[in-house]
Amino acid sequence: MSDSVDLIVKNGTVVTSDATFKADLAIKDGRFVAIAEPGSLNLDANEVYDAAGKYVLPGVIDGHVHFREPGLEYKEDFGSGSRAAVAGGVTMVLDMPNTKPATDNVEHVELKRKLAEEKAHCDFGILGLVVQENVADLVPMAQAGVVGYKCFLGETIGNIPAPDDGMLLESFREIASVGLRVGFHAENNEIMQHLIRKIKASGRTDALAHVDSRPALAEVESIQRMGLFAKHVGTKVHIFHLSSKDGLDMIDEWRAKGVDFTTETGAHYAFLTSDDMRTLGSMLRMNPPVREPGHGDALVAGLVDGRVNAIATDHSPHTKEEKLNDDIWKAISGFAGVETSVRLFLTYAVNAGRMTLQQYVRASSEGPAKTWGLYPRKGAIRLGSDGDLTIIDLDKKGVIREAEMHGKNNGNPFEGHETTGMAVATIVRGTVVARDGEPVGDPIGRMVRPVASGGDSADAMVSTAAH
Numbered sequence: 101m102s103d104s105v106d107l108i109v110k111n112g113t114v115v116t117s118d119a120t121f122k123a124d125l126a127i128k129d130g131r132f133v134a135i136a137e138p139g140s141l142n143l144d145a146n147e148v149y150d151a152a153g154k155y156v157l158p159g160v161i162d163g164h165v166h167f168r169e170p171g172l173e174y175k176e177d178f179g180s181g182s183r184a185a186v187a188g189g190v191t192m193v194l195d196m197p198n199t200k201p202a203t204d205n206v207e208h209v210e211l212k213r214k215l216a217e218e219k220a221h222c223d224f225g226i227l228g229l230v231v232q233e234n235v236a237d238l239v240p241m242a243q244a245g246v247v248g249y250k251c252f253l254g255e256t257i258g259n260i261p262a263p264d265d266g267m268l269l270e271s272f273r274e275i276a277s278v279g280l281r282v283g284f285h286a287e288n289n290e291i292m293q294h295l296i297r298k299i300k301a302s303g304r305t306d307a308l309a310h311v312d313s314r315p316a317l318a319e320v321e322s323i324q325r326m327g328l329f330a331k332h333v334g335t336k337v338h339i340f341h342l343s344s345k346d347g348l349d350m351i352d353e354w355r356a357k358g359v360d361f362t363t364e365t366g367a368h369y370a371f372l373t374s375d376d377m378r379t380l381g382s383m384l385r386m387n388p389p390v391r392e393p394g395h396g397d398a399l400v401a402g403l404v405d406g407r408v409n410a411i412a413t414d415h416s417p418h419t420k421e422e423k424l425n426d427d428i429w430k431a432i433s434g435f436a437g438v439e440t441s442v443r444l445f446l447t448y449a450v451n452a453g454r455m456t457l458q459q460y461v462r463a464s465s466e467g468p469a470k471t472w473g474l475y476p477r478k479g480a481i482r483l484g485s486d487g488d489l490t491i492i493d494l495d496k497k498g499v500i501r502e503a504e505m506h507g508k509n510n511g512n513p514f515e516g517h518e519t520t521g522m523a524v525a526t527i528v529r530g531t532v533v534a535r536d537g538e539p540v541g542d543p544i545g546r547m548v549r550p551v552a553s554g555g556d557s558a559d560a561m562v563s564t565a566a567h
């Protein structure tokens with residue numbers, strides 16, 4: 101190592117999942133090369149960021165976004181979505197496979213990678229889709245670098261039908277053979293479709309009809325069944341956008357039986373309830389729906405004690421024409437989230453005294469990295485790890501305003517919320533990619549592969565770790 105580095109972040113308070121300490125950090129060639137006492141680094145740097153009075157976190161990873169490319173660029177693309185991400189403090193995203201074409205074979209993984217690398221401002225991972233027809237594509241997709249897989253068990257955006265149980269079990273075996281994780285949109289389709297028909301027939305078009313048509317039991321049943329398959333085959337499994345206390349309890353039951361089961365939740369499930377559907381109407385329509393009061397508190401408690409592994413936004417933008425409708429059945433599910441998640445959790449969890457900053461780091465950085473096999477390349481501040489940082493001003497106040505956001509369709513149910521705490525700088529592999537909520541510089545995002553499949557050598561890092 102020469103004496104010159106790319107970036108020094110000085111005078112900040114570093115926060116990891118298990119420690120909070122003052123340190124200066126140096127990044128060279130995209131990696132942390134020094135973690136030192138404040139003022140002790142004797143290195144030339146191309147750039148110095150003074151983080152005095154700020155908290156320096158491992159880069160926040162949003163493990164669930166829909167950047168809509170290829171095929172649905174009128175809603176979002178990798179340029180606009182990743183600008184929103186870095187503006188909000190996110191250094192890496194995992195993109196969901198329900199694009200057009202769907203990310204269901206090697207060719208489509210490559211297509212998405214090329215499109216994304218032209219314009220991504222943050223790093224990204226790609227998930228492969230599991231459908232009835234593509235069991236032979238699952239292992240090749242792993243070789244092409246997907247971080248894991250997604251399977252839709254219930255009807256949602258894109259109308260991707262679930263594989264039948266025989267094919268699903270075969271897919272579980274293929275995925276187990278490559279050691280990756282498969283995640284589920286967990287809603288029992290038969291329960292939902294029955295209730296949707298019945299409630300529609302009753303003449304209801306109000307927003308709460310959507311909640312009533314997709315009960316927590318539909319989520320619990322799916323989790324129970326995927327746990328059974330995972331237990332039988334030995335596959336690592338994940339539940340996307342967990343919405344209910346009952347679902348978390350069912351995940352715990354399978355963990356107790358030895359299943360490697362992870363899950364995630366987002367700000368809307370944590371901080372909003374079905375009562376908010378009355379005032380927000382179709383803006384809050386999401387699959388699965390927000391739940392009755394009580395579930396959100398249980399999910400926050402799960403993030404605090406680690407039973408919910410990760411915060412993920414399910415950033416799923418649509419146009420206003422698609423989204424807003426007084427008839428809830430005619431409104432589409434999903435809304436923007438990648439730009440607002442950090443400040444919402446700082447406001448309603450950390451600054452509200454419900455979660456420590458260290459617990460937040462576990463849920464926002466380390467948790468998603470460990471879930472998807474990216475740790476310690478991502479999600480850690482240690483020598484050799486990627487120099488990704490989210491720098492936080494815990495006192496900075498603001499108001500969530502769609503008009504100031506950076507995606508193509510920024511509508512979200514938190515419009516007008518006053519927040520305390522936000523990201524003031526976002527750093528990807530040693531490059532500052534956003535300052536004070538504004539993206540800066542050219543797109544530098546790269547696809548990240550899981551550590552175990554040749555993405556990086558974890559061993560080289562562990563031996564030199566300072567903390």
Ligand SMILES: [Zn+2]
Pocket residue numbers: 164166196414416
């Ligand atoms: Zn989603």
